[in-house]
Amino acid sequence: MKSKKLQRVDFIFDCAGCEPIEVVKKALKMSREEVVSSIIESGLKGRGGAGFPTGMKWKFAKDEVADTKYVICNADEGEPGTFKDREILDVVPNKVLSGMAICAYAIGSKEGIIYLRGEYNFLLPKLNGQIDEFNNNLSKIGLDFAVSIRSGSGAYICGEETALFESMEGRRGEPRNKPPFPTKSGYNGKPTVINNVETLVYTAMIINMGVEEFKAVGTMDSRGSKVFSVSGDTPKAGIHELELGLNVADFVEEFGDGDTKAVQVGGASGHCVPRKLFKETIIGFEGIPTGGSMMIFNSTRSMFNVLNDYLEFFAEESCGQCTPCRIGTQQLIKGVEQVKRGEMQSEYLDQLIKLTETMKIASKCGLGQSVANSFSSIVTNFREEMIY
């Protein structure tokens, strides 16, 4: 598979030629069908990590008949190594709000809510002011839609869409069974579109610059660009918007410190790419899809410690509702520590990989299902570090 060259893009943070409220006005001149079909045609996929086609989500919600529909902005960014949503909400909140307003117009919703993680409460004073102003502007241009904000309380799992609804409804943040999907029955049992912060900005940008210009960036499977949160052993830690479809080798050449041993693509629930696979691994939906977390590790780092850290994270953040995830995460920590101490044969690692495969099939939500990603990619590629 041919990969794209590393290309910097500036759709998200560049504000020249884009007055957010004007973009909403532009959308209001289109029909609801046209707005939805533009987003479908653009090929935009969710930027939170799961990668569901955004336009289809909007279409499903638009086709539902209901007295109340909701647009929710998922700002419960908790994946280790991810910090782009905070930056977007801090720097260009109006673009997020205009994405929400455009969605509201398209699906016929009057109420929007931003679910902001509790760790980002320091953003609230500024954000509340901007929301008030934006709501005012919306009523001036005649769109009956208003946004409010809700705070989280330090639970990673609430980034899972149905857990987020439970939390907003005043319950424990335990994911629901799907189906029904949120577009049919979401917050308060009403049709709900829930999109990631970055996704909402891209929807506004697609309306602003047109489908073709957006589609010209990226690849067949991964249209457009993506905001990456780069951290770890890198001289260029920070937020970088790049065209999708590049390979890890080019990424490391730009961001590595010259001694990169592995890159964790997609945070704790993502995949670990070792040096030998840099060239053949594409960052995008045809390779490794990601919410944007890129943690770079150089040769001084112990991958056992990295894995252990991720496992502790999962064990703590598992909601405990379903057994494979609750027990599985704890057994994995116990298992890798036993192997490290020499109390278990190294073959036991293979059994643990099997356990993660079971968790992938049997867990109710993405948390338990994705433990296998980092576990098997780290254990397979750095087996000797797990044992000695």
Added chain:
Amino acid sequence: MKNYICYSINNTLNQFNMADTEKLVEQLVTQHGKTRNSLLPVLQGVVREEHFLSDTAMIAIAKALNLSSADVYGTASFYTFLETEPRGENIIRVCKTITCKMKGKQQVIEAIENHLKIKEGETTRNKKFTLLAANCLGWCHKGPVMLVNDDVYPHVAPDQIVDILDKYC
């Protein structure tokens, strides 16, 4: 100069009487609405004022929202930030996730422990500070990072700890 109020051992702060708590709950319920959807904002409001959820507070919330107190406790205990144990007036959370670990969060924790004479997870005797470790706080490019209440301190160095904490005395 040491701020003596901050480091004195005896402190009568952080003691709330029942009537005040019930009044606070009443205010919050009026503000957010008398439905279950308001449960989290109400719980968050109590934690903001009283730093943790006392039995009195949870029982009052249960009554006001027409829920069982077990249901209120069950919900609150799910969330890391909704403390059900007494906590200090200021809560320090140091990010413990891998990138902050790589950038020296342990030295930051040790500096805080030495300064406040408490261990991770503990509260100072005067109830001024509680020190906790937190999962990823979303500042991986500027680690190590710590939160004091809602305030963020990215790129925090061990030698800044005394000055930062003095601000909360």
